[in-house]
Amino acid sequence: MNSKYRQLFNSNFSVDKYNVFIDDITADFDYKVTFRIGETPFFITNELKAQLLEGCQQVIDFIKNDDFKSLTDRALELNRKVPNEDNHTTFLAIDFGICEENGEIVPKLIEVQGFPSLFNFQNHLSKKFVNHYPFLSELTPFLNGLNQESYLKLIEEVICNDFPKDQVILLEIEPEKQNTQIDFLYCHRDLGIPIVCVTDLYQKGKQLFYKNDKGVEIQVKRIYNRVIFDELDLRTDLKLNFDFSAEVDVEWAGHPNWFFRISKFILPYLKGKYFIETTLLSDLKEVPQDLENYVLKPLFSFSGSGVIFHVKPGDIEAVKEKDLYILQKKVHYKPIIQSTDGLVKAEVRLLAVWKKNDPSPTLVTNLVRLSRGEMIGVKFNKDKDWVGGTVGLFEKD
Known part of the structure; x- marks a missing residue:
């Protein structure tokens, strides 16, 4: 995306350097990370950043609606309710696939979670990249003017x-x-x-x-x-x-109730440029003729469990609790990151925290997942390189 830094990074990259980079992470705790770490950051242009922030704001505006709790009470009825719920979520993770629509790059909301993500690891991952590729110090993984020091201070305040x-x-x-x-x-x-x-x-x-x-x-x-x-x-x-x-x-x-309230449960309510056609199975009037263009997902699973990518009418008929599943239109991820041998797809998760007395959440950093497979996820990327978890880097304000 950002050709200057892509060319700089790729010209400095080698497999040996990647292995040293991984060893550096392992050495911090004498512990080897069990998920794959991608070879490269994602260099996000100001144009894509603006789209991601606009999409996030629309999600946040929806969550801040006065009737949001009453709208999502059903999500707790379908699961469990924990006492002492606070007024709003503490954490937000908002996932966008980097897609192509009408010949243009458009981020599309894949999922939103009222649950923490890798807030500490992502901070250290970005530092490791800078240690091994010093020119990356010109960029930042942070949003809203945060830096390493202010970010950690905010995370500590929110958690403790x-x-x-x-x-x-x-x-x-x-x-x-x-x-x-x-x-x-x-x-x-x-x-x-x-x-x-x-x-x-x-x-x-x-x-x-x-x-x-x-x-x-x-x-x-x-x-x-x-x-x-x-x-x-x-x-x-x-x-x-x-x-x-x-x-x-x-x-x-991170009160447990917000995991259910802010989840795939709200996707059918979100409409607009950055959102995907999504229908609760219990609201489905008829099965689409082009079912191959849809994905069937359970509302409250984590890490992609239970998702059916190649949906057949029998899969829909087999669902007994139809208010616990959604049918979502497939989107087409655009291979956009130039690796050393081909283009790679990306999904960007923007991370936010919401301090107790603040009127709105604050977007703070991000997580990126890279894929060469049909979809984002480990099972679609086995034995491939330039895939896995990484971080997005923005130009500094």
């Missing part, structure tokens, strides 16, 4: 809310087994908060506790929630010593 660090926990299911473990490790190092498995949290009355490395009991005042309930529901082998549905004296950095 001035509580003592040992009373704020990052909560996850067996965090050491998650693909996102690298983000947890950087979060612990950056912010000083402990990483706690759901099985190590326990309840006494209306209070929650865990034991630190020295066996000392610590009361939890705030939870940085990374638990996905559909994963938790599948883990019938786990014994929890607290109840997510119980009234407890704790604050949430």
